[in-house]
Structures are given as structure tokens and as C-alpha cells.
Amino acid sequence: YVNHxxxxxxxxxxxxxxxYSIEGSELIRVSDTxxxxxxxxxxxxxxxxxxxxxxxxxxxPFLSGYFKKSxxxxxxxxxxxxxxxxxxxxxxxxxxxKSFCVSTYHMPCMFRxxxxxxxxxxxxxxxxxxxxxxxxxxLAGDFNIKPQDPQYELLTTGMMDVTDRxxxxxxxxxxxxPELTSGLASAYAK
Numbered sequence: 001y002v003n004h005x006x007x008x009x010x011x012x013x014x015x016x017x018x019x020y021s022i023e024g025s026e027l028i029r030v031s032d033t034x035x036x037x038x039x040x041x042x043x044x045x046x047x048x049x050x051x052x053x054x055x056x057x058x059x060x061p062f063l064s065g066y067f068k069k070s071x072x073x074x075x076x077x078x079x080x081x082x083x084x085x086x087x088x089x090x091x092x093x094x095x096x097x098k099s100f101c102v103s104t105y106h107m108p109c110m111f112r113x114x115x116x117x118x119x120x121x122x123x124x125x126x127x128x129x130x131x132x133x134x135x136x137x138x139l140a141g142d143f144n145i146k147p148q149d150p151q152y153e154l155l156t157t158g159m160m161d162v163t164d165r166x167x168x169x170x171x172x173x174x175x176x177x178p179e180l181t182s183g184l185a186s187a188y189a190k
Contacts, residue, residue, distance in 0.1 A: 011104045011141060013087050023099060024090035026131055029083055030105065030123045033130075036080050037173035075115035075168045079123075082108045082116070086124055086141075088131040103128035105141040107151075114151070114166035117144065121151040122178035129181060139184060147188060157183040 015022065073081075088103040105124040110116045121143065128139040145151045150166040153159075158180035160167060168178060 011085070011087055011106050013089055013102060013104055015089065015091065019094055020091040021094060022089055023092050026088045027085055028088070028127065030086050030120060030127060031080050031082050031084075033123055033127045034176060036076070074171065075113060075119065076171065076174055078110070078113055079108075079116045079119040079168075082120060084108060084120070086127060088128065090131075090135070099135050101128070101132040101135050101137040103131060103137065103139050103141075105139070105143075107141065107143040107145065109144045111144075114149075115168040118151050118154060118160065118166045118178050119168055121145070121154055122180065125155055125180050125184060147186075152186075154178060154180065155184050156186050156189070 084106055086103055086105040088101060090099060090101050092099045103124070105120075105128075107117055107124070108120055124141070125139055128137055131137070139155075143151065143155075150160045150164045153161075160178070168174075170177075
């Protein structure tokens with residue numbers, strides 16, 4: 001058994017080398033592009049983790065309440081642990097000498113945690129824009145979202161409704177917000 005959140009995942013880009021030259025590239029884990037606050041709560045001790053495990057397998061009424069249940073991880077902790085890699089390339093068209101960038105990403109498939117998907121959608125778009133350094137860029141990939149989803153709204157408008165369930169709840173330790181400089185033009189909508 002391997003916990004999938006600790007495996008590096010990524011995507012690739014195929015380039016017709018007769019049409020384009022590569023002027024630069026980057027492989028980066030999107031969750032590494034953000035500065036994360038230090039964890040404030042210690043990990044549960046081994047006794048508590050063992051008790052939680054045992055109580056999930058067998059019901060011991062006389063032990064109920066003896067072991068403290070661990071809180072589920074926050075959206076911030078879950079987003080930080082996604083080890084998904086984004087591939088970016090800076091290309092130059094050989095016929096026109098124009099440069100542009102292409103980035104591609106595979107969004108975490110976390111439909112039960114849409115706030116994590118929002119964090120990653122924002123981080124991926126922010127990194128693609130940063131990599132492009134003012135050049136035109138394309139952000140492609142498997143985003144695991146539909147046009148009616150709030151992450152699509154975020155990518156195409158640069159913001160989303162803060163009251164939406166998919167908006168990551170602010171915390172005392174976290175000041176970063178899922179916002180973009182501007183929305184991206186959607187090839188899907190064209």
C-alpha cells in the first residue's frame with residue numbers, strides 16, 4: 001500500500017521541434033510555489049493514533065471518549081501535501097521568431113475537498129503567469145472541473161465568490177488568497 005499523496009505526479013508536453021525551439025523549461029511541484037505557514041498543532045502521539053485506529057476497527061463502548069479523535073486535516077494541509085508537478089516551456093516559433101509559454105497541470109482529483117482544488121487552480125495559474133514573465137502563455141491540463149464549477153470562474157475571471165463552499169476558509173496562520181492578476185481566456189468557451 002502506498003499513500004498516493006506522497007507520489008510525485010505530473011504531465012508532459014510534446015513539442016514539434018521542426019516548428020519551435022525551446023528557450024527554457026521548468027518542472028515544479030505546484031504546492032512548492034507557495035510559502036506555507038508553520039503547523040501550529042503537534043501531530044497526535046502514537047497512543048492517540050493507535051487508539052483512533054483501533055476504535056475505527058472495533059467498537060469498544062467502554063473506551064469511547066478515552067482516545068482523542070484527530071481533527072481532519074485542513075484544506076491548507078491537504079493542498080500542501082499534493083505532490084503534483086507542472087511542466088512549463090518557453091517556446092520560440094521558428095517561422096515568426098515570436099516567443100510564448102505553455103504550462104500544463106493535472107489538478108488534484110479531490111471532489112470532496114473543492115477548496116483544495118481551488119488552491120491548486122490558483123497556484124497553477126499564478127505559476128504559469130510567473131514563468132511566462134510577461135510573454136503570452138497557455139495554461140493547459142486536466143483540471144477535473146466543469147464550466148459551472150467555481151474553480152473555472154476563478155481561472156476565467158481571476159476571482160471567485162468568497163462565500164462559495166470551494167473557497168478556502170481563511171485561518172489565523174494563512175493570509176494567502178486564491179486570486180489571479182486577471183482572468184484567463186478559456187479555449188473551452190471559444
